[in-house]
Amino acid sequence: MKKRTHFWPQALLLTVFALIGFLLTCPALAAEKLTIVASTPDLADLTRAVGGNRVEVSALAQGNQDYHFVPARPSFILKLKQADALVHIGLDLEQWLPPLVASSRNSKIFTGGLGNVDCSIGLPLLQVPQGRVDRSMGDIHGNGNPHYWLDPVNARYITANIANGLKRVDPAGAAYYDAQRTAYLKQLAPKITQWMTESKPLKGLKVVAYHNSWPYFEKRFGLNIVGFIEPKPGIPPSPKHIQSVIALMKAQNVKVIIMEPYFSQSVAGMIAKATGAKVVILPPAIGGVPSVTSYIGLFDTQLDRLNAAVR
């Protein structure tokens, strides 16, 4: 006869097992500096500039990743759990972020929390859809194109949002954050002047882009993006579309293709071979290529690469 076991001892054992784990928990030691998590390395760099020595900043995504499709790793939850503020791009670019925030148990960074810093607030946006929008248009963003950090002038709005967020979670540092922001923008201003001069040969330059990441960059530096390798945002190119891009480039004598480092270079290479164009890998973010380590360095590299292509 089979021996009958009892329910409650087993249930109790599981519960005790869980409680031991809970009791191991101790509150994290209070840090002297604010712990800030930025969704991207670009925002992390700007947050370091504004926060100075009052903040410790880390980034979730890496600059060589497509910010639309960052794998949401549970290790991100650990960072978010400890964060005093979360600085993010907004405009639904980081679709991977909301479930991480929901799992963080950190109400400071929830939407509406003092530490939730949406850097797109108040920013002059491009390509805001009007009228009916649906997925037949590809993976578009309902509130406007979110790649706004690719215009260096938008740093004024991004840093304003960051400064406001830091002031909300650390009111004692308000004057410091304002001074830091002004100092950074003064550092950035002559660089913008320099970039505008350096971009003169690019004015009106016809290019084809892989993805619709560059409207802010295009507007600031005067490029003319005449087509995209993706038939619609986020839709990989079909052979038929590739042929239409080749025809377009030949008809308009387009000699430059710009693309992010994470897209398929074989497709761009094939189009370049058929049209005699050059493929320019433009890092869209800090870390997009190893040599780009700062927000200012990002535009130095982008313009250097484009100018080298048109020389």
Added chain:
Amino acid sequence: MHYRHSFVVSLALSLGLFSSCAWAQSPQTGTKLSQEEELAQMRAEMAAMHQSMHTMQTRYQQQLNQMQDTVDTLQARVSRTPITVDALNKSSQAAPEAQEALGDSLLFGDDSNNAGNTGNSQPVAAGILSNTASGAVTVPRNTLQNFVPDISLLGDITGLMSPSRSVEGRNRFNLRETEIAIQSVIDPYARADFFLSVPDASGLEVEEGYITLLSLPMGFQAKVGKFRNAVGRLNRTHGPELPQVDRPNVLVNLFGEEGLAETGISLSHILPTPWFSQLEVEFANGDNEVLLGHGRFTKPTVVSHLKQFFDLAPFHSLEVGLSGAVGARGEADRGRLTGLGGVDLTYKWFPPNQTRGITWMTELLGAKMEAPVTGRDFAWGGYSFIETRLTPRVYVGVRADYSQIPLSNTSEFAIAPYFNFWQSEFGRFRAEYKHTFANQAPSTDALWLQYTATLGTHQPHPF
């Protein structure tokens, strides 16, 4: 304005040249030599005059450009329109002091047209995603639309071909599942996730419906309602989002076609380890059709899961899970107990270039049944699959299953290669072939074709 000046200067030059030519060709009374000397002198004077005029023209042009830039800048300020790229490029050609001011004016100048001013925004007209950048606008936020929950629908359409009579639903097309998701925060403290399901195009079921209390004291998070339980790795995944067409045999044999989804309460906590480590404990009624079906919380189904996540290197990760569950079986089995234990491993390599990637997932589960009326008192099983990304759109993989069927003496082994094609982020085509060997039944073959579509904003499920 500067065009007019250029025209006047050019006209003067033309007249000078014309008159000099006319004079040079007129009949003269002096000697040939003196005429040639005079002609040479006149030519030299003309060249000097031409040089002088050119210098004046260049100077006037520079002055005119500067004046034009000043006018453009002032007009932009007065009309409060953004400074155009043309104006900026002209400014970059201006005097050095003007160049130094350009970056400052862009970063510190008047931005009332842009930042925070929604009233004067000029929407982009037609061709919103045209290839050229359009006018800048500031989006009005906090619209009423933001209060509408995220609503989405997943459609899972399959066609199953099989020569084996024992394969259920063979040689039919099937709208296997229609899943409707309604998800939203409730207030600053809680969110709700409801997933309604229509299996086989008939009858509405609540697959999951729970409230999550997001931030309880001491770092706890709680979930109440009906939810898929934290046993193993794939039990939580909804049908249309499974990595293969069908749920692995071990999960079907231990928990039924729909897996283990109970109504109750869940408590979770992130442990203070350097890596991500989360412990969950769930107390549920026990409504499962196979092993945990007592149906009352006086003898609840208790589930516990410890999840450990390690970043092995950039873009390489390993997840290790340990699961345990205990509960009473249904009346047919006289409410006797079942205890389960399991381990799961998931390795992922997801390089940033979007053209490669590997997922390897393995899960083992065992169930010990107290005094079963029929069959074995211990059953175990597991699956392992590896999937690789071949192109941005194409994934291929193969899964192996072994499973003993509890409360019987049957076991089965299956092998299932499959192919995924993502036409976009929201539509996926899949083909899977499965061959199953069973120890007490004939082998079976099945070929699925599946199309899965996502409509609307389907939020990824919280961890």
